[in-house]
Amino acid sequence: MISQLDIKDFTPSADKTIWDVRDAESYQSGHILHAINQPLDTLDKDLLDSTTGDIYVLCGGGTKAVRACALLDELDSTRQIIHLTGGTRGAKAVGMTIVSDE
Template identity: 45%
Template sequence: MIRKQEITTFEFPENAVIWDVRDPSAYAEGHLKGAINQPINDISQALLTQVDAGQPIYILCGGGSKAPRAAEKLEEFDQSREYVVLMGGTRAAKVAGLPIE
């Protein structure tokens, strides 16, 4: 199941799995604290096995265009999981004052 959530109103659960699906250079320029770089082109079914099946995967990108595509790709691999697209991405997180590394 794919759900959308505005990043500016999102309460990050403890131990949340947050995937930043931008390329490594964009990720290195600044990313949401705690986000793991999982470029959209590297997403695979094998990657999903590294995350507990009951845990939602939160997905973001720079501005909101890659994250929905990544969620759709993940859903093709496993429809029983919950994928949450963080709308607005890293740019909105910066504007909102969320912690950026």
């Protein structure tokens, strides 16, 4: 099941599964706190099955996250998948902590 949550209404924390589905280079240039880089092309049933609880998905602005959410829902429609609308750009705009690995 896919739902949406505006990034401005989200509080990242270590106890949440947050997947940034951009490529590694984009992720390293800046991502929200506690996000794990899980590029779109790495999403599969094994990964989904090895993860418990809700999964929060975002990208830079929304395009890849929409595709990732659809794919995850197709793999397991019983899982709660939350699309963080606005993505990393939206997070920056509202002053969220952005981590850079560069």
